[in-house]
Amino acid sequence: MNGIFGFIRSFSTSYIMMLILEFLEAGLGAGAYSTAFVLAMELVGPKGRVFGNTLINAVYVLGLMTLSGLSWWLQDWRMLIRIIYAPAFLGFTYLWILNESVRWLLSKGRTNEAVDILKKAMKMNKIDITDDVLSPLSELEDNKSKEVPKEVENKSSFVQALKSSVIRKRVFVCSFLWITCTFVYYGLSINSVSLAGNKYLNFMLVAFVEIPANFVCLLVLDRFGRKRTLITTYVLSACLCISLSLIPKDQKWLPLVIYLSGKFSITVAYSSVYIYVSEVFPTSALYYDNLPAIFFGSMTLVASALVFTLPETINVPLPNTVEEAEKLSKNSPK
Structure with a gap:
């Protein structure tokens, strides 16, 4: 772009x-x-x-x-x-x-792809690591298909952060x-x-x-x-x-x-x-789809509330001094 x-x-x-x-x-x-x-x-x-x-x-x-x-x-x-x-x-x-981020692949459950990238990195850096070290990642792939409790599946990191x-x-x-x-x-x-x-x-x-x-x-x-x-x-x-x-x-x-x-x-x-x-801040695999919209709405809501603290200026002459500017708030219609 x-x-x-x-x-x-x-x-x-x-x-x-x-x-x-x-x-x-x-x-x-x-x-x-x-x-x-x-x-x-x-x-x-x-x-x-x-x-x-x-x-x-x-x-x-x-x-x-x-x-x-x-x-x-x-x-x-x-x-x-x-x-x-x-x-x-x-x-x-x-x-x-x-290569894609290994952490991101793991957070999305794409464990086999993460393991392949790690093996490629080991080969490039000439490091020998036994399969036992990577076996916990393989177990994650095997357990991925198991049923996840509803309360965990629906848990939102955004809601947790708000609390x-x-x-x-x-x-x-x-x-x-x-x-x-x-x-x-x-x-x-x-x-x-x-x-x-x-x-x-x-x-x-x-x-x-x-x-x-x-x-x-x-x-x-x-x-x-x-x-x-x-x-x-x-x-x-x-x-x-x-x-x-x-x-x-x-x-x-x-x-x-x-x-x-x-x-x-x-x-x-x-x-x-x-x-x-x-x-x-924690790195979480969970995300909230509506988070951007909530941020946009929250910012505009705060902005609208802040406008209440300002005076109305329709048909009012432009102030030339600090005193005149201050009087705008005193003379502003409610």
Whole structure:
């Protein structure tokens, strides 16, 4: 979806057409990174998660720097889009060269396929494991056809999560952590072109600083834990971002240094959140088909309730001062 809608977007004949294609690409293709990350985390053991995450993010940074370099060189957005989206079509080859997640196959009861992939991995890595080690998986396949009690079959992990106050609180906190990381990380990336100097070079530097940030993740996450790392990097990011507003405008290099330091710290936080969130929630084979609709409806319901706290402004002059804006609530008809 990224490749299809991205490539077609280069032929846009109007701004509206470009917006529609951009929306479709994000709506149907934005899950590519998250899916790749989940697959990678399911392919490695606990000790390999941080290292795997570091490798993924390092390649991600190379993509960002390539984007900046190509933009600087081509100076043609249509040609740029065609070049950067063309490799996405190589994803079709994954149908033949990429193995499915063993954890996912097991969760779906496709045990024989999971065992075949494990045997292929053992052969590739020249590891000899006896059939006794894999026999429990074969037993799962044999027991798959046995009758499952109705209360277990109908059990929903979503309902279980709703009943757990610990999970509810964790969802709220982790959601806020993720929103904060996304807001600051992409905000700093996009806003880098407004800094003094060459905008392409600035964007490239802001991307490059993620490489040492991800290697710092590799060093600190397993040594100091997830919580300490997250708290430290969030506080550091806050201090650095706020300090940007205090620097005199005549300073030349200091704003860029602090800006890059802020991107460095939020990158460490972002990488840590990816790993942390994947570890604090259970992996379940059960799912709830109507979960997306419930989320959509819940969000709009909350939004409608929040509107009650705002004043009605029909046929009301635009306020010019804070006092006039405050009076809107006092004069609003019930």
